[in-house]
Amino acid sequence: MAQATIGNSEFDRDTAVTARPGDQGVFDAHLSAGWTILRAVNGGYLLATAARALGQILPHPDPFTITAHYLTPSGPGPAVVRTDVVRAGRTMSTGQARLLQTDGAGQEVERLRVTATHGDLAALPDDVRTSAKPFAIPPxxxxxxxxxxxxxxxxxxxxxxxxxxxxxxxxxxxxxxxxxxxxxxxxxxxxxxxxxxxxxxxxxxxxxxxxxxxxxxxxxxxxxxxxxxxxxxxxxxxxxxxxxxxxxxxxxxxxxxxxxxxxxxxxxxxxxxxxxxxxxxxxx
Amino acid sequence: MAQATIGNSEFDRDTAVTARPGDQGVFDAHLSAGWTILRAVNGGYLLATAARALGQILPHPDPFTITAHYLTPSGPGPAVVRTDVVRAGRTMSTGQARLLQTDGAGQEVERLRVTATHGDLAALPDDVRTSAKPFAIPPxxxxxxxxxxxxxxxxxxxxxxxxxxxxxxxxxxxxxxxxxxxxxxxxxxxxxxxxxxxxxxxxxxxxxxxxxxxxxxxxxxxxxxxxxxxxxxxxxxxxxxxxxxxxxxxxxxxxxxxxxxxxxxxxxxxxxxxxxxxxxxxxx
CATH class of the missing domain: 2.40.160.210 (Acyl-CoA thioesterase, double hotdog domain)
Known part of the structure; x- marks a missing residue:
């Protein structure tokens, strides 16, 4: 198997979102069974999926700070991510995403609510005055x-x-x-x-x-x-x-x-x- | 001066919110100049004001976890808090608040976006297995x-x-x-x-x-x-x-x-x- 790369990997395919034509800020996703523990979909995987949608609507690429509130348990299968731009600034922008799934009665149920402020990590200055040291771990x-x-x-x-x-x-x-x-x-x-x-x-x-x-x-x-x-x-x-x-x-x-x-x-x-x-x- | 109490204090008066009759989930507030540093309104005071509005719409009293994204600088004066219930559960509920002020052109500008999950602190069991110890500080x-x-x-x-x-x-x-x-x-x-x-x-x-x-x-x-x-x-x-x-x-x-x-x-x-x-x- 050739080594996977950023953009061409299981993780990228399974967090992919597709913009709905004519439906501004709405993305379809498919939650893969590959990221489940017992029957629950991993929360970090869900967050990454929502973040990928936010990356498509915000003018800055990288989540500097992102928060998810987990509302109801997600399951593998189709999902929709509904996004809104909260504020678009020069160096930072803020957006909101709601990840939803349709229940047995055909109702959309919100799984998580996400707010993120994005920026461009590549544009940051190189100054580092970090006092934290890497923790010890064996090889x-x-x-x-x-x-x-x-x-x-x-x-x-x-x-x-x-x-x-x-x-x-x-x-x-x-x-x-x-x-x-x-x-x-x-x-x-x-x-x-x-x-x-x-x-x-x-x-x-x-x-x-x-x-x-x-x-x-x-x-x-x-x-x-x-x-x-x-x-x-x-x-x-x-x-x-x-x-x-x-x-x-x-x-x-x-x-x-x-x-x-x-x-x-x-x-x-x-x-x-x-x-x-x-x-x-x-x-x- | 009599000692202030919870519910009857500067902080309570200055974070007070008033529900707009007939306008579900909308609250008027007045940001006090008393909580400014230079001309900026303190971020914790703003968060408390938004949280007070959320406390009025959610079925649970206490913010267990609350996040604010600060979008534009707030100033002393009138503000409005627009809230929505995201999910109301049995033991926890989640809400969202937007705190806005009107600019010189009469447009509402969002100052902060808040998401909170509430519960009832008084209803929690007494179990404590905390490994953290209080930090040292002189009297x-x-x-x-x-x-x-x-x-x-x-x-x-x-x-x-x-x-x-x-x-x-x-x-x-x-x-x-x-x-x-x-x-x-x-x-x-x-x-x-x-x-x-x-x-x-x-x-x-x-x-x-x-x-x-x-x-x-x-x-x-x-x-x-x-x-x-x-x-x-x-x-x-x-x-x-x-x-x-x-x-x-x-x-x-x-x-x-x-x-x-x-x-x-x-x-x-x-x-x-x-x-x-x-x-x-x-x-x-």
């Missing part, structure tokens, strides 16, 4: 993935049901944050991993939106099982990622009242902090 | 405020212009994060402070939205001057705050390409993490 070869036994593989697929999304991702967990897969969660609420797309497609701002929601939930490392549905996810894309694998660390500091936050940071192969994310999720 | 009496000399007072008012907002806030900075006021920024990008409203009103979820955007910018501690306009601000309200002063810490880890994130955490008098915030801001 890719010493991290654990699907090939390392059914325990990790099953857990990475959230224990049961469809493993569709795991076929499409190349995730290698830091062994120190993978103990939960063997029944020994650390209790720290941290997951660290190498991340790539299985077909070798390099990262871009759109795939970063997938990446920040693609690791096993930090709740697993807290010793909690089950599904942890996202209420809201915000991602800041700070830099266009260099080719190569990403390193992602996610962390939960505050589990209270049945909710937790999950903070993510994504570093590229040139040691740049390319994305920061935070989600509020519900513990079931 | 209130040993922190520095307006009374400690024109250097700190002026800097806290962002160096020049109107000090209106500082009259309404009781902010005491950790001396270790106030060096910038004397020309000696630490370079760490951290601000820690005690926070209250000057009239003694206790905190509630709405005033937490103000609190997370009320400290001097972390950019000052990085040695940068000038205005740092917020592009987007997301706040998670995790717990109803207990009476008494709040402690707020804000931090910037990544200043790059002319943008920075500012992460905030707010602790109440009972050592509970009551709010977490992140904003993307632009360095001028």
């Amino acid at each position: 890719y070869e010493r991290c654990v993935g699907r090939a390392d036994g059914p325990g990790v593989a099953d857990a990475a697929a959230f224990s049961s049901g469809s493993t569709e999304i795991t076929d499409r991702l190349d995730i290698r967990l830091d062994p120190r944050t993978a103990g939960w897969a063997l029944g020994e969660p650390s209790g720290r609420g941290e997951i660290r991993a190498w991340f790539g797309l299985a077909d070798g497609r390099d990262a871009d701002p759109l795939s970063l939106l997938l990446a920040v929601d693609a690791l096993p939930p930090t709740a697993f490392d807290l010793g909690l099982g089950g599904w942890v549905p996202t209420v809201e996810l915000t991602v800041h894309i700070r830099c266009r990622p260099a080719p190569g694998l990403l390193r992602i660390a996610t962390r939960t500091r505050n589990l209270a009242g049945g909710f937790l936050e999950e903070d993510g940071e994504v570093w590229d192969s040139e040691d740049r902090l390319v994305a920061q994310s935070r989600q509020l999720a519900r513990v079931r | 209130y009496e040993r922190c520095v405020g307006r009374a400690d000399g024109p250097g700190v007072a002026d800097a806290a008012a962002f160096s020049s212009g109107s000090t209106e907002i500082t009259d309404r806030l009781d902010i005491r900075l950790d001396p270790r994060t106030a060096g910038w006021a004397l020309g000696e920024p630490s370079g760490r990008g951290e601000i820690r402070a005690w926070f209250g409203l000057a009239d003694g009103r206790d905190a509630d979820p709405l005033s937490l939205l103000l609190a997370v955007d009320a400290l001097p910018p972390t950019a000052f501690d990085l040695g940068l001057g000038g205005w740092v306009p917020t592009v987007e601000l997301t706040v998670h309200i995790r717990c109803r705050p207990a009476p008494g002063l709040l402690r707020i810490a804000t931090r910037t880890r990544n200043l790059a390409g002319g943008f920075l994130e500012e992460d905030g955490e707010v602790w109440d008098s009972e050592d509970r993490l009551v709010a977490q915030s992140r904003q993307l801001a632009r360095v001028r």
Whole structure:
């Protein structure tokens, strides 16, 4: 198989949106079963699909900051993305997207509501005064993935049901944050991993939106099982990622009242902090 | 002066919204000059005003997660908040608000776009498995405020212009994060402070939205001057705050390409993490 490229890959095909002729700002999409966990469509994949539509209506290419509120569970199949330009400025622009699916009664049901402010990452000055340092993680070869036994593989697929999304991702967990897969969660609420797309497609701002929601939930490392549905996810894309694998660390500091936050940071192969994310999720 | 209370205070009066009879979901507001810095209206105050309108249309009282995109600069004077219910669920509901002002040509101009998912903080279970610990800060009496000399007072008012907002806030900075006021920024990008409203009103979820955007910018501690306009601000309200002063810490880890994130955490008098915030801001 030839290596996939940005624009020609599973991820690009499965997040494609098609403008409806004569229907300004409306795009058709098809949510692929390939990005499901159990029967739920991955939230990062949904966000990337909505963001692709926003990229077509806004004058600036890159989501600098994007927020999704997840309203109802999405399923594989047709979807429509309805977009509006909120404000088009000189260096930044803001848009809104609603991703909807038609229910059994023929009614459109909104799945997520997205607001994004876009800019042009390539136009930013080169100044970097970042105090954050890349987190420590063993080399890719010493991290654990699907090939390392059914325990990790099953857990990475959230224990049961469809493993569709795991076929499409190349995730290698830091062994120190993978103990939960063997029944020994650390209790720290941290997951660290190498991340790539299985077909070798390099990262871009759109795939970063997938990446920040693609690791096993930090709740697993807290010793909690089950599904942890996202209420809201915000991602800041700070830099266009260099080719190569990403390193992602996610962390939960505050589990209270049945909710937790999950903070993510994504570093590229040139040691740049390319994305920061935070989600509020519900513990079931 | 009698101590102000939740519901009867400057903050409550200045964030009040009045439903327009016969115009579903539309509220009139008056942005007070009392919450300005130079001539700009504070972003947290704007968010609280929009949130108050959302609280009137949604079936659940408290913003669990709320995001604002700041589109154009607001000024003191009349404003209108146009709201929509996005989804009303059993335990959570989502709404959208647009805060607008009329320009010189009589056109409504959108100032900020807000999306929030509400719930009922009082209905949450008591489970807390939080690994975060309150940050260290000297006692209130040993922190520095307006009374400690024109250097700190002026800097806290962002160096020049109107000090209106500082009259309404009781902010005491950790001396270790106030060096910038004397020309000696630490370079760490951290601000820690005690926070209250000057009239003694206790905190509630709405005033937490103000609190997370009320400290001097972390950019000052990085040695940068000038205005740092917020592009987007997301706040998670995790717990109803207990009476008494709040402690707020804000931090910037990544200043790059002319943008920075500012992460905030707010602790109440009972050592509970009551709010977490992140904003993307632009360095001028």
